[in-house]
Amino acid sequence: MNRIQQLITANFDRYDGKDIEAYIRLGGFTAIKKAVEQGSDYVIDELKLAGIKGRGGAAYPTWKKWDAGRRRVAEQKFVICNADEGEPGTFKDREILKKDPYKVIEGMMISAYIFGAKKGFVYIREEYWDIQKTFKKAIEKANEAGYLGEGILGTDFDFTLEVFSGAGAYVCGEGSSLIESMEGHAGRPRIKSPRIGEKGYLGYPTLVNNVETLAGVTRILEMGASEYARYGTEKSKGTKVISVSGNVNRPGVYEVPFGVSLREIVYDVAGGVENDRPVKFLQLGGISGPLVPGSALDTKYAYETLDEKGFTVGSGSVVVVDDNNRIIDYLVSVSDFFYHESCGKCTPCREGKRQLTRLLKKFVDGTARLEDVNAIEKVANTMKHASFCGLGQTAPTAILSALKYFMPELWQLVEEGVHENVAEGEWK
Amino acid sequence: MNEYSQIDRVLQRYHYDSKALVNILQEVQETCKGRYISEATAEYVAERLDVTKSNVYEVVTFFAALREHPVGEVLIQLCNSTVCKVKKNIEVKNALEEALGIQMGETTKDKKFTLQYTTCFGACDVSPAVRVNKVVYGNLDRETTLALIAKLRREHCE
Ligand SMILES: Cc1cc2nc3c(=O)[nH]c(=O)nc-3n(C[C@H](O)[C@H](O)[C@H](O)COP(=O)(O)O)c2cc1C
Ligand code: SF4
Ligand code: FES
Numbered sequence: 001m002n003r004i005q006q007l008i009t010a011n012f013d014r015y016d017g018k019d020i021e022a023y024i025r026l027g028g029f030t031a032i033k034k035a036v037e038q039g040s041d042y043v044i045d046e047l048k049l050a051g052i053k054g055r056g057g058a059a060y061p062t063w064k065k066w067d068a069g070r071r072r073v074a075e076q077k078f079v080i081c082n083a084d085e086g087e088p089g090t091f092k093d094r095e096i097l098k099k100d101p102y103k104v105i106e107g108m109m110i111s112a113y114i115f116g117a118k119k120g121f122v123y124i125r126e127e128y129w130d131i132q133k134t135f136k137k138a139i140e141k142a143n144e145a146g147y148l149g150e151g152i153l154g155t156d157f158d159f160t161l162e163v164f165s166g167a168g169a170y171v172c173g174e175g176s177s178l179i180e181s182m183e184g185h186a187g188r189p190r191i192k193s194p195r196i197g198e199k200g201y202l203g204y205p206t207l208v209n210n211v212e213t214l215a216g217v218t219r220i221l222e223m224g225a226s227e228y229a230r231y232g233t234e235k236s237k238g239t240k241v242i243s244v245s246g247n248v249n250r251p252g253v254y255e256v257p258f259g260v261s262l263r264e265i266v267y268d269v270a271g272g273v274e275n276d277r278p279v280k281f282l283q284l285g286g287i288s289g290p291l292v293p294g295s296a297l298d299t300k301y302a303y304e305t306l307d308e309k310g311f312t313v314g315s316g317s318v319v320v321v322d323d324n325n326r327i328i329d330y331l332v333s334v335s336d337f338f339y340h341e342s343c344g345k346c347t348p349c350r351e352g353k354r355q356l357t358r359l360l361k362k363f364v365d366g367t368a369r370l371e372d373v374n375a376i377e378k379v380a381n382t383m384k385h386a387s388f389c390g391l392g393q394t395a396p397t398a399i400l401s402a403l404k405y406f407m408p409e410l411w412q413l414v415e416e417g418v419h420e421n422v423a424e425g426e427w428k
Numbered sequence: 429m430n431e432y433s434q435i436d437r438v439l440q441r442y443h444y445d446s447k448a449l450v451n452i453l454q455e456v457q458e459t460c461k462g463r464y465i466s467e468a469t470a471e472y473v474a475e476r477l478d479v480t481k482s483n484v485y486e487v488v489t490f491f492a493a494l495r496e497h498p499v500g501e502v503l504i505q506l507c508n509s510t511v512c513k514v515k516k517n518i519e520v521k522n523a524l525e526e527a528l529g530i531q532m533g534e535t536t537k538d539k540k541f542t543l544q545y546t547t548c549f550g551a552c553d554v555s556p557a558v559r560v561n562k563v564v565y566g567n568l569d570r571e572t573t574l575a576l577i578a579k580l581r582r583e584h585c586e
Contacts, residue, residue, distance in 0.1 A: 088509040088548035126454065126493045127549035129562055167450050168492030170547065184449035184479065186490035245511045245552040252553050287510055287548075319552075321514055333513045340547055343490075 087286025107214025285314015349392025462498025
């Protein structure tokens with residue numbers, strides 16, 4: 001099995017992101033043509049055969065979401081590309097947006113065609129301001145070339161596209177918060193039911209998809225689902241674009257077939273660990289994901305094999321941490337992040353993050369006691385089960401996995417009462 | 429009045445559409461002295477868009493990219509999230525503070541430099557990284573950080 005594949009990323013470095021002619025020469029816009037010619041049942045069947053699941057983290061089958069969405073009747077409908085990419089350790093959408101913007105635009109056209117939307121937004125995080133500029137240019141060119149606007153491809157399909165800039169809030173990656181911010185409010189999650197698929201932007205049905213999902217859809221229609229499904233495993237078909245970072249020799253964005261092992265990702269794809277040190281743990285799927293101990297490196301990177309062990313694909317990030325790092329320092333930095341990013345709307349998350357941060361710091365300054373370990377577990381579980389949105393529910397994931405795999409190291413801190421201080425972050 | 433006419437220009441570009449408030453404020457901020465949304469600016473925008481002042485304040489306080497306080501000419505934001513921590517951002521922090529003679533969260537007396545921590549901005553492949561007025565510099569260590577400050581001094585202080 002080849003450890004690196006280029007399906008979704010096939011166009012990387014093969015054209016200048018703004019050159020629509022070059023994109024067309026590389027086979028661009030054949031996927032939307034197929035969709036328009038063969039109809040929406042065909043597209044849904046292809047996505048089902050390809051088995052693609054949402055790449056924003058939740059891994060919900062794309063065909064199911066689209067199939068339910070296309071049946072909803074409404075005066076207006078909207079599609080949104082979620083390019084808010086805020087999970088620390090994750091930067092794969094950045095590369096897709098930068099190196100093949102038209103594949104994402106084409107994916108949005110397909111989603112709009114199936115869903116029945118005439119208007120779409122690309123919600124790009126503020127930190128990617130340069131990509132926002134490129135995207136605006138790319139959209140302009142697509143308008144001029146007649147791929148956006150009215151009567152696209154000589155049919156009655158109308159679709160226009162606009163860029164919206166995020167403003168530095170992780171929680172806005174969550175669909176309903178994203179929409180709140182697009183309506184001129186602070187980005188706090190909405191109470192579920194109705195879901196945004198029924199009542200989203202301005203109260204109309206809204207389909208939100210991740211950047212990679214949309215690029216993947218384009219590629220699947222382009223090459224044919226049965227061809228795409230030849231890659232990967234039985235239950236995790238195709239490929240995944242991953243972001244590898246931390247203590248590795250070649251951090252970066254890579255596309256791998258599902259089914260490679262974590263060891264292959266670290267050593268073959270990313271060039272091994274810096275200074276040949278052992279892997280202490282990985283964090284998979286962003287800062288909201290679990291820690292994977294070095295002893296589990298032979299686990300295959302696929303939904304079924306990761307799920308079985310309580311791990312996750314999530315956002316597709318792989319942070320590699322070597323044995324020079326203390327588990328407690330990593331946990332403090334995870335907890336600082338959530339402390340900063342919780343929107344404060346619900347009590348379990350707002351109070352839980354405060355408690356967790358306080359408890360973890362006791363381990364750092366050497367005042368932690370036996371009962372503090374139990375307290376951490378209790379608070380973490382309450383947050384996981386009682387928080388209102390995905391942020392609070394997943395904030396304690398890393399901590400809970402550390403309790404599972406790194407208990408001896410945490411015990412040692414209790415026993416020794418280490419007196420050391422990590423640099424404290426002052427946030428806004 | 430000059431500042432207000434700049435604000436009006438932004439508002440016009442967005443057709444006074446209050447749905448775009450988050451993006452409007454980001455652009456307005458760039459035109460303001462000290463690059464922040466002052467109380468007066470917030471009130472002016474609220475009035476022109478016909479939304480409540482509390483709506484504008486809430487948005488400003490919620491989003492990290494919108495500031496309630498002025499910053500120096502050169503805003504240096506050091507990532508303090510997981511990957512950058514693992515990649516020893518502490519060395520960068522020490523070098524920044526030493527070279528500028530201020531602590532994280534502070535602005536130099538001459539209002540040229542502001543140092544801040546920030547969360548991950550998606551440059552983890554080049555950790556540890558900073559953003560200098562939004563431009564990313566990565567793979568930093570003590571030497572390259574000192575060189576970066578020297579370059580910024582030449583560009584902004586001479
Ligand atoms: C706190 C939080 C942050 C999220 N951030 C992102 C993000 O940055 N990008 C993204 O695509 N999805 C993010 N999601 C997932 C989205 O809510 C949503 O599931 C996704 O955009 C749907 O697209 P997909 O089905 O194509 O994955 C986030 C969810 C939560 C709860
Ligand atoms: S879980 Fe956290 S981020 Fe989500 S609504 Fe509650 S307080 Fe806000
Ligand atoms: S963790 Fe620092 S840029 Fe991502």
